[in-house]
Amino acid sequence: MPRSPSDGDEANRISASRFLARPRLQELIDALRGRGYRVIAPVPRDGAVVYAEVESADALPRGLRESQAPGRYRLEAATGDRVFDVVNGPGALKPFFFAPRETLLQVRTDAAGFEASETLPETPPTAFLGVRACDLAALGVQDRIFRRGRFPDAWYEARRRDVLVVAVNCVRSAATCFCTSFGTGPEAREGHDLVLTEQEDGFVARSGTPAGAEVLDGLSLPPAGAERVEAEHGALVACAEGMERGIDTEGFPELLYARLEHPRWAETGERCLSCGNCTAVCPTCFCHDESDEPALDGSGAVRVREWDSCFDRDHAQVHGLNFRPHIAHRYRQWLVHKLGAWIDQFGESGCVGCGRCITWCPVGIDITEEVAALRTEAP
Amino acid sequence: MNPLLPHPAEIVEKHSFGPDIHAYRMVLRDPAARPLFDFRPGQFNMVYVPGVGEVAISISSDPEEETLEHTIRIVGRTTRVIAEKGVGDVLGLRGPYGNGWPLENARFKDLLIVTGGLGCAPVSGAIDYVFRRRANYGHVTILHGVKKAADLIHRERFEIWRREPDTTVMLTSDQPDRAWKDRTGVVTELFEEVAFDPIRTQVLMCGPEVMMRYASHILEQRGLSRERMFVSIERNMRCAVGLCGHCQLGPEFVCKDGPIFRLSELDRFFRTGHL
Ligand SMILES: Cc1cc2nc3c(=O)[nH]c(=O)nc-3n(C[C@H](O)[C@H](O)[C@H](O)COP(=O)(O)OP(=O)(O)OC[C@H]3O[C@@H](n4cnc5c(N)ncnc54)[C@H](O)[C@@H]3O)c2cc1C
């Protein structure tokens, strides 16, 4: 049963809601920029949407929507001039905080030894506009890993510190979405400073934090009114109920642990190319490599961190032995970690149901289908 | 201080055991950092070679010594560069990481130590620790198996341990050569020759997982509970701080939840291969 959007305190919700007419979206962008934020929003580029810096609301994917299916993604023209109808693209927020590649340390060597110092990034204050509920949840998942673990990561923290998030509730889902299985969407629940729900002529807007409220107040918006808020509610329920895919997480992680020897792994291992696309587009995957790159003039080195994938052949390689020699072992590691072990490690699922791994898998392997097959006991 | 920053440490002593194993005694450049490195036997440091890389290496000195020792087997890219280092050279250290062997709660118990394969560095420091506190422990049995006779490295160590009171040391080889005077066969066959009290005995194991899987199975049949068996797990390690994801075994991060696990806790993640 999908969780329906919060109908909590109806009266409060109505009184807290403002209306931002679509032509005034630029004012919101200007207000954020005026406060010193660079604004990052979804923009169409090379046939998909990506998060990129915008100055103008015209850069948003107006009048576009996408169609997604296993192994397939297309941007298509839609009627009307909605700007947030494209659900998502391959990129999530992840690269903005957990960089695909970055320098960790600067190391200077001389005859007496070496001296290492950290090279922390200097990131401008950043406002993200148009963040989906699933990506917001994924940000929370990565925060748990990089900010709240036993060893908080200074590089992640430096990028994450000064951030404002304007979420967008989903009134339309892609065919690959299944956020309702994890209660992460379609409505943004926590972690946002502001949230918008797009309607025919504009947006219902609410704040989630004092920082968000300040921005909203500065725009002097009219109240959204009961009618708009009810329509918003109806659209969110319809979106949740219209979701076609899902994962039955009942009994996780134990159920997955009990399926470690299931014949399905070998079958999927035959299809999987071990390309690692799924881990690259996943907004929560955190595996990485650390390595040294010596300076050409011999004066030292930099220590570099780069995304890695459990589908990489060397991921579980130690001297003389690979613990996961076959693709089937790697696919099992990925799925059991994401949906099972993650719960033991971090107290929550590693999947937020964004569907990216389904869309961007070149052979269309579908995590929801895999779980359904794994749930049935081997014959 | 950032946990990924290595502390410079100078090599003050180097002992070589054959061409491929060297023990390095190191002193931190900054003596004030030494308390950060207080450790328990079985814990490890990341040893850093500037411009080359970082490797996980157990600490083989005694926790009460001031200097830190690492006994390193030369196998690949980074360790080959370490092999060239000598007294006066500086390496980086960060740590200590991992949990260590449960030696405090093993006091006055008998120890059955089962090791196999080439490197069992994580356990030899623990054995030295026990013998330095001999009176605190009961009977110590050390069973070590290698495939080929030539794989037995560091034989002197076993000979030294063999002379300890109330101690049994047995070596075996799968494929012995003509000079081999010890047992023939796999290490688990030695179980038939040793007596132990399942209630008083604590097992420490280190070596190939297939060996440990089989050994634990036989020991269980001999009445030893999995609660009393501890295994040292090896996995690829890049960060040692639970962030890079490389060392996972089921829900465990071997770098911070291990590398030593009570067998009953690993359960099916230990029994299932290729995880
Ligand atoms: C907890 C722990 C304690 C260890 N203690 C010792 C010790 O006391 N003495 C000793 O000689 N060796 C020890 N090892 C093994 C040692 O870490 C590897 O031999 C070493 O990483 C090989 O590095 P290399 O670059 O020379 O080899 P390569 O084969 O070139 O390895 C490349 C990279 O792969 C990874 N890697 C390869 N083998 C291993 C491995 N076995 N374990 C973890 N990562 C690996 C490392 O990141 C390494 O830099 C220990 C390993 C672990 C996990």
Ligand code: SF4
């Ligand atoms: S596993 Fe797939 S659906 Fe789940 S969060 Fe990652 S990319 Fe999205």
Ligand code: SF4
């Ligand atoms: S599941 Fe698909 S995307 Fe992931 S590694 Fe396999 S082929 Fe690539």
Ligand code: FES
């Ligand atoms: S070594 Fe990086 S997570 Fe354990």
